[in-house]
Amino acid sequence: MRLQSPWAVPLIALALASRLAAAAFVTTNQAEMSQIYGQPVFATTPIDVRFQPVVTIVAPGLLNITTLAELNALFGLSPVNAPGINMFFVDSVSVCNTPTPAPGIQGCATINGNDIVVESVAAADPLPLAGPVGSLSAGAALNAHELAHNLGLPHIPECAPSVPPNLMDCLLTGYELTAAQAATVLANSSVLQSDPSGLFVSITPILILPIPAPPALLLFGSALMLGWLSRRRAAH
Incomplete structure (x- = not known):
């Protein structure tokens, strides 16, 4: 197809960039998560949280998880x-252990x-x-909360508000863990690993995208746009 307008390729590039900008993004919070799993109740056995390089998967139908079938497909x-642990980053999650969407869900994880x-957006929340x-x-608390499920911890019964705010309170107003919770993590987890430096978990962040990122096309489109603007300025 012949492109008649000098705007055509830049517009294609900008459209692709716009779609990519609307997609999910990764925020690991690695250092803060390690602090949560190094709080005093872990005593001499803190757990280091280590993120691996980001993996990208194109799955436009799984950017918004609204059914258990979609959740199972994502984890598939x-x-x-x-x-190793898989941590998927998507636009929205509205189901977890319920068959229908529920308000307030920001993440989901498999226990053990x-x-x-x-x-x-929730994983990037800077609220202190x-x-x-x-x-x-x-x-960081959200990521650590979901990791805690993998480490064997359920929610506090009935998600009752806790004092002090506990990491496993589903209202997630704090990140403290009890000695009993730490003991459960250290005794029961199937995802804990160790090396000479101590205990750690290895997490692979997985970014779900609506379309493949085409850097060459975006750069080409940007170059054409800059060239067109330069010519336009020169004409004036």
Whole structure:
């Protein structure tokens, strides 16, 4: 097809960039998560949280998880076997252990499993939460909360508000863990690993995209746009 307008390729590039900008994005919060799993109740056995390089998967139908079938399909794409952990970043999650969408869900994880999904915006939430190692972000608490499910912890019964705010309170207003919860994690988890430096978990972040990122086309379109603007300025 012949492109008649000098805007055609730049517009194609801008359209692709716009679609990519609307997609999910990754925020690992690695350092803060390690602080949460290094709080005093872990004593001499803190857990280091280590993120691997980002894996991208094109799955436009799984950017918004609204059914259990979609959740199962998403986890079916997991590239890593236990003890490694898969953490998917999507636009929205509205189901977890309920058959129909529910308000307020920002993530979901398998208890004693190795799959996690979180909403990108929620994982990047900078809202500060107080706790035993100082102020940490709500996004880090969300990621750590879902990781705790993989590490064997359920929610506090009936998601009752806790004092002090506990990481496993589903209202997620804090990140503290009890000694009993830490003991459960250290005794029961199938995803804990160790090396000479101590205990750690290995998480592969998986970014769900609506379309493949075409960097060459975007650069070509940007170059054409700059060239067209230069010619336009020169004409005036």
